[in-house]
Amino acid sequence: MKRWESARASLIWGAFALAVGVPIAAAAASEQLAWRGPVYILAGFAGIIALGLVLMQPLLIGGYLPGLSAYRRRRAHHWIGGTLAVAIVIHVAGLWFTSPPDMIDALTYSSPTPFSPFGVTAMWAIFIVALLALLRRRLGLRLRTWRIVHIPLAIVIVAGSVVHCLLIEGTMETISKVALCALVLAVTVKVMIDLWRRRTLRGESVARQ
Numbered sequence: 001m002k003r004w005e006s007a008r009a010s011l012i013w014g015a016f017a018l019a020v021g022v023p024i025a026a027a028a029a030s031e032q033l034a035w036r037g038p039v040y041i042l043a044g045f046a047g048i049i050a051l052g053l054v055l056m057q058p059l060l061i062g063g064y065l066p067g068l069s070a071y072r073r074r075r076a077h078h079w080i081g082g083t084l085a086v087a088i089v090i091h092v093a094g095l096w097f098t099s100p101p102d103m104i105d106a107l108t109y110s111s112p113t114p115f116s117p118f119g120v121t122a123m124w125a126i127f128i129v130a131l132l133a134l135l136r137r138r139l140g141l142r143l144r145t146w147r148i149v150h151i152p153l154a155i156v157i158v159a160g161s162v163v164h165c166l167l168i169e170g171t172m173e174t175i176s177k178v179a180l181c182a183l184v185l186a187v188t189v190k191v192m193i194d195l196w197r198r199r200t201l202r203g204e205s206v207a208r209q
Contacts, residue, residue: 009066016059020052023180026173033171043094044171050087053080054161055184057154062191078133085130088123115167122160125153151192158188 027048033041059065060077068076096103105111106120129150132139136146162181165172 005066012064012066016056016065019180019183020049020055023172023176024048024052026176027171030171030173036171037098039094040098043091043098046087046090046094047165048172050084050091051161051165051180051184053084053087054158055180055187056080057084058158058188058191062187062194064187081130081133085126088126092123115164118160118167119164122157122164125156125160129153129157155188155192158184 024045027045036044056065057077057080060068060073060080063070063073065073092103095106102111106113106116109117109120111117132141132146132149141149162184165177166181
């Protein structure tokens with residue numbers, strides 16, 4: 001039994017590593033990098049890593065990553081959320097450094113590129129969640145209130161990030177990019193359904209008592 005659990009844990013963590021690592025490796029092998037400066041490349045890979053972190057967040061909340069207690073999952077979710085915000089700052093700052101006019105257009109929702117508004121919207125949602133998480137105790141946000149705020153913002157983050165990534169034709173290889181985006185969406189939907197079912201069962205249990 002222990003061997004099976006150990007093998008299952010290895011398979012799950014290995015699948016996660018491949019889901020995130022393959023798109024990064026494919027992007028690193030892109031011929032387009034030869035025409036990019038180091039700051040632009042850093043900004044691009046910060047964005048790819050950010051998408052990988054977006055995938056990890058619902059996996060942690062849903063308890064799908066084995067070997068982690070509930071407490072460690074919550075702490076990891078908290079710290080990865082902060083890391084995600086930092087990755088987005090690096091992504092945006094790098095693009096600003098390479099082309100300030102393009103970033104001004106993107107941040108003001110006046111860019112002609114179709115992917116910009118989705119990325120900017122997801123960015124603001126990430127910053128809002130990170131700020132609220134940081135100030136949650138000071139603001140006295142109860143768990144129910146936090147969930148009411150956090151869940152819609154999480155949906156915006158996932159949807160915006162996925163559409164933003166899919167619309168960009170850059171260094172990311174198409175198949176691995178689509179696979180990662182599909183996985184982010186699938187895991188997020190599953191977590192939402194699982195959380196709703198758990199709360200429904202808890203409500204029924206309380207009602208019976």
